[in-house]
Amino acid sequence: MFKRKIVGAVLLLGLVGPCAAQAADEPRRSAAQADAEQKSWEKEFDEVCSKTQDAMTFSEEELKDLIRRCDALLPQIEKLDESQRKVHLGRLRKCRGLYAYVLDAKGNEKK
């Protein structure tokens, strides 16, 4: 009888233990995931918006691609905390706006 109880307890611990450890690990993992996501959009943001100085030298296709990448960044930036979102949305708007402006200007030149 006693042996059965011991075996039951061991089995229970064996089952619950890893689950509890996993649950405890969850916030740490999600924090790490959020950190990785943050780094990934920041990297993409820096990459896309570091080219504004050269906007005039890009072809229409390159400009369209940069605009598309800016648009893809928007939903990720919208998820950020208020201050960071406000600042980066403004920066993204300016950066995207410039590429769209140069694209328009190139189109106007052709007409």
Place this chain on the structure above:
Amino acid sequence: MPTSSMRKVMRRNERRLLLLVAVWGTLLQANALLAQIYLPKPPPEPSQYGKVILDNHAATGPGPVVFDHWLHRSKFSCRLCHVDIGFAMQAKATGISAASNREGFHCGACHDGKHVFEGKTIFAACGDTAEDKQCSRCHSLGKKEARKNDYKEFTARFPKGIYGVNWEAAEKSGIIKPVDFIEGVSVKKAPMQSREDFAVEPAFSWVNPITFSHKKHSVWNGCELCHPEIFPAAKKGTIRYSMFSNIEGRYCGACHGKVAFPLNHCQGCHASGPLWAP
């Protein structure tokens, strides 16, 4: 002796002349009135020019902030603050708060008690520790405490122009070296390609043309501060830039008349001033 029909014609002519004079007088007065409305207002003292009062939370907080453009523009490019840090060009559009400063945004992007500039640690904006509490340093409107930097003293060795400091000459001579990059805030970019200056032909023959320094403007502002929000893309000749729109704060008036040299300084843009100038 004039006949009665002649007298009639004379009276009619007199009436017409009177009417013409009245109409002409009214038009002149209307013109003068419009000119009153549309003439650029004389700028304040150079020390007060570009002063911004930030009173987002004036009723409950430590009082409005007084921001002097002259101090910051001597150290940083316009682009750095208005693009990278995110200060809007219009009043109350930025949404600065003590919390955003503490989180390292807006003023807190530099004023964090950690950044070092010209060998000094920049004090923390809205810091929450006792030694960081220097509220009156910025929240200074109507307070007796003297502000740390005095315009006259600070700009004493700067070259002067027709109106206060000649910032372009100050940079050219190396007295000021506006910074355009902050680690952790700005995006690393290739150096700015030199932009071609170009002439802007006026719509009226009595105004001298403008040689627009695209180079100077792009070095201080980058491209994205002006395009497309201030100067949108348009087919050449479809947008009419005028002094009226400038006075209303559009196009050149987004900066000139507020922070950059005032609109009354005709020669600043129209190289030899108006044609009637001596």
